[in-house]
Amino acid sequence: QKEVEQNSGPLSVPEGAIASLNCTYSDRGSQSFFWYRQYSGKSPELIMFIYSNGDKEDGRFTAQLNKASQYVSLLIRDSQPSDSATYLCAVFPPARQLTFGSGTQLTVLP
Amino acid sequence: DAGVIQSPRHEVTEMGQEVTLRCKPISGHNSLFWYRQTMMRGLELLIYFNNNVPIDDSGMPEDRFSAKMPNASFSTLKIQPSEPRDSAVYFCASSLDRGQVSPLHFGNGTRLTVT
Numbered sequence: 420q421k422e423v424e425q426n427s428g429p430l431s432v433p434e435g436a437i438a439s440l441n442c443t444y445s446d447r448g449s450q451s452f453f454w455y456r457q458y459s460g461k462s463p464e465l466i467m468f469i470y471s472n473g474d475k476e477d478g479r480f481t482a483q484l485n486k487a488s489q490y491v492s493l494l495i496r497d498s499q500p501s502d503s504a505t506y507l508c509a510v511f512p513p514a515r516q517l518t519f520g521s522g523t524q525l526t527v528l529p
Numbered sequence: 530d531a532g533v534i535q536s537p538r539h540e541v542t543e544m545g546q547e548v549t550l551r552c553k554p555i556s557g558h559n560s561l562f563w564y565r566q567t568m569m570r571g572l573e574l575l576i577y578f579n580n581n582v583p584i585d586d587s588g589m590p591e592d593r594f595s596a597k598m599p600n601a602s603f604s605t606l607k608i609q610p611s612e613p614r615d616s617a618v619y620f621c622a623s624s625l626d627r628g629q630v631s632p633l634h635f636g637n638g639t640r641l642t643v644t
Contacts, residue, residue, distance in 0.1 A: 450629075451629050451630075453632075455633075461637075462620055462635035462636060462637055462638055463572070463620075463633075463635050464635070465632035465633070468632075507571075507572065511627075511628070511629050515585075516562075516574050516577050516585055516627065516628070517562075517574070517627070517628040517629075517633065518574070519571060519572040519573075520571065521570075521571035521572075522571060522572075
């Protein structure tokens with residue numbers, strides 16, 4: 420079992436819709452969770468982090484964490500074509516280093 | 530803030546040759562990471578330095594890979610001898626901490642092709 424699992428996609432949504440990206444992790448002791456965005460040919464950049472169960476909102480982005488079920492998700496409201504990118508879920512397992520999932524490719528159709 | 534600077538941007542070399550990738554972290558960041566990204570395996574951590582000291586090199590694939598950080602402003606990743614399966618994008622990243630609170634800032638990457 421991979422430490423951090425994501426559906427590779429591609430995920431396509433129409434402009435203005437809500438995009439939902441999901442991630443599961445294997446180490447129940449993990450405490451910190453991150454979403455990085457990577458445009459094609461570019462480097463990853465942090466867009467959200469969450470430490471506590473529940474929702475965390477930042478503009479059009481909402482991160483959701485459920486430690487009991489070991490999943491973290493990212494919702495993008497009012498999706499725009501500029502949101503088209505690969506979204507990487509990253510988790511900090513205890514006594515280990517930041518571990519990335521393989522990413523979900525999102526395409527927002529105009 | 531110039532960001533994390535990596536060189537070269539692209540490297541094409543023949544199997545068996547030595548390859549050296551370079552990284553200048555953001556000034557003031559005390560953590561430096563080398564990652565490798567491929568379609569098959571995604572983004573993999575190779576090695577992590579804290580205050581210039583290698584802390585975790587469990588991701589270094591084999592003895593052909595070595596990394597150094599002689600000072601706070603410079604790090605190298607060396608592959609000797611290189612093999613076609615080393616072809617990937619290599620990212621250097623730096624952070625104020627291990628990345629647990631502060632974000633990782635990535636360089637633009639070095640695309641390595643070994644023929």
